[in-house]
Amino acid sequence: MRAHGSPLVIGHRGACGYRPEHTRQAYELAFQLGADFVEPDIVATKDGVLVLRHENEISGTTDVASRSEFANKRTTKEVDGVPVTGWFTEDFTWAELSTLRCRERLGAFRQASASFDGQYPIMRLTHLFDLVDHLAETTDRELGVVAEIKHATYFESIGLPLDELFADELQQLGWQDEPNRLVIESFEKGVLRKVRERGIRGTRIYLIEHEGAAFDLVARDGEDAVSYADEIGEVGMYGLATRQGLDAIDGISVDKSLLLDASAESGTTDLVDRAHAVGLAVFTWTLRPENKFLTTPFRTEGEKGSFGHWQNEFRTIMSSGVDGVFADHPDLALVVRDAVASQ
Incomplete structure (x- = not known):
C-alpha cells in the first residue's frame, strides 16, 4: 500500500458514477479508468x-420491490440499533438473490448510471477477486481490493459471522496472504481483529464516521462507548497507533468532512499530519463531483446533480497528504492526482 506519497485512487464500489454500484461492469470500468484499487461492501x-451490496437492505439498489415472488420477504429489522424496513440479503439464498438485477442507488443525480438499471446481476465476493486476478494478468499495474465488512456485530448476532465467511472465501481463492493487494476495512475494530486471527494478512483500516461511535463498542459499552471523535483526538489517535499484535491497525479512513476546514489557510484540518506523526495511514471518502455531494465552498449555482468546483475540492483533499481517496469517478480523481503530483 502506498503511504505518504501520491494517494491511491480507489474506485468506490467500482466506478459507480458511471455504472450501478457493485456490478461487474462498475468494477471493470474502474480499473479501465485507472483506479489502483476497488472497494466492495460485503x-x-x-x-x-x-x-456485494451497499447495505444488507437492498430495496434501493435492486429491483426486489417489483418482484412479486419476494413480496412476503419485506420486513422491519433493527440493524446497528436503527429500525430499517425493506428486503434484506440475509433472508435470501444466493440462488434467490442472483435472480435480482441492480439499480443505481443515486438515480436522481446519476442518470447516466441509472440508464443501466435492470441490466446487471448482483456479484458474489468470489466473483470480484476472480475478476481482479484476471485483470491483473493483462496489466503491469498492481491492482487491489479494499474490502469493507459491513455490520459485523449484527451479522454475528444472527449466526452469520462475516469474519469466518470472509476468511474461508479468501483462503479458497488464495488471497489470504496479500498484504500489498488487500486492504480490509470496517467501522468496527473487532472484526478486523477476528479476520487477522483467522490468518488473513492485509492492511487493516478503521473507518471513522464524523459523529457517533462504533457499533461493536456500543453493543458492549452502551452509552459509555468511546466516540469516533474521541478515538481520533490527541490521546485517542495515539491509542489507535499503539495497538499491538492482533489488535493493531495500519490506518484510518475518515469522512472527508473531518479533513476539510474552510477557515484554515490550507483548507484542511491537521488530522492527516497527526495520524502520520504516529504512523497511521489516512484514507478519505467520498470524492464526488456533483453539487449535492461537494462541501459548501465548492458548490456552484444550478442543479444538485450538476458538477461544481470538484477539481478544487479534490485538489484540497489530495494536497493534505492523504494516502488514499475513494472516488465514484476514478478518472476525475486521477486528473487531479496527476496535477497535484506535477506541482
Missing part, C-alpha cells in the same frame, strides 16, 4: 454467501 446471504 454482506451475507441466508446460506452464508458473501455478496
Whole structure:
C-alpha cells in the first residue's frame, strides 16, 4: 500500500458514477479508468454467501420491490440499533438473490448510471477477486481490493459471522496472504481483529464516521462507548497507533468532512499530519463531483446533480497528504492526482 506519497485512487464500489454500484461492469470500468484499487461492501446471504451490496437492505439498489415472488420477504429489522424496513440479503439464498438485477442507488443525480438499471446481476465476493486476478494478468499495474465488512456485530448476532465467511472465501481463492493487494476495512475494530486471527494478512483500516461511535463498542459499552471523535483526538489517535499484535491497525479512513476546514489557510484540518506523526495511514471518502455531494465552498449555482468546483475540492483533499481517496469517478480523481503530483 502506498503511504505518504501520491494517494491511491480507489474506485468506490467500482466506478459507480458511471455504472450501478457493485456490478461487474462498475468494477471493470474502474480499473479501465485507472483506479489502483476497488472497494466492495460485503454482506451475507441466508446460506452464508458473501455478496456485494451497499447495505444488507437492498430495496434501493435492486429491483426486489417489483418482484412479486419476494413480496412476503419485506420486513422491519433493527440493524446497528436503527429500525430499517425493506428486503434484506440475509433472508435470501444466493440462488434467490442472483435472480435480482441492480439499480443505481443515486438515480436522481446519476442518470447516466441509472440508464443501466435492470441490466446487471448482483456479484458474489468470489466473483470480484476472480475478476481482479484476471485483470491483473493483462496489466503491469498492481491492482487491489479494499474490502469493507459491513455490520459485523449484527451479522454475528444472527449466526452469520462475516469474519469466518470472509476468511474461508479468501483462503479458497488464495488471497489470504496479500498484504500489498488487500486492504480490509470496517467501522468496527473487532472484526478486523477476528479476520487477522483467522490468518488473513492485509492492511487493516478503521473507518471513522464524523459523529457517533462504533457499533461493536456500543453493543458492549452502551452509552459509555468511546466516540469516533474521541478515538481520533490527541490521546485517542495515539491509542489507535499503539495497538499491538492482533489488535493493531495500519490506518484510518475518515469522512472527508473531518479533513476539510474552510477557515484554515490550507483548507484542511491537521488530522492527516497527526495520524502520520504516529504512523497511521489516512484514507478519505467520498470524492464526488456533483453539487449535492461537494462541501459548501465548492458548490456552484444550478442543479444538485450538476458538477461544481470538484477539481478544487479534490485538489484540497489530495494536497493534505492523504494516502488514499475513494472516488465514484476514478478518472476525475486521477486528473487531479496527476496535477497535484506535477506541482
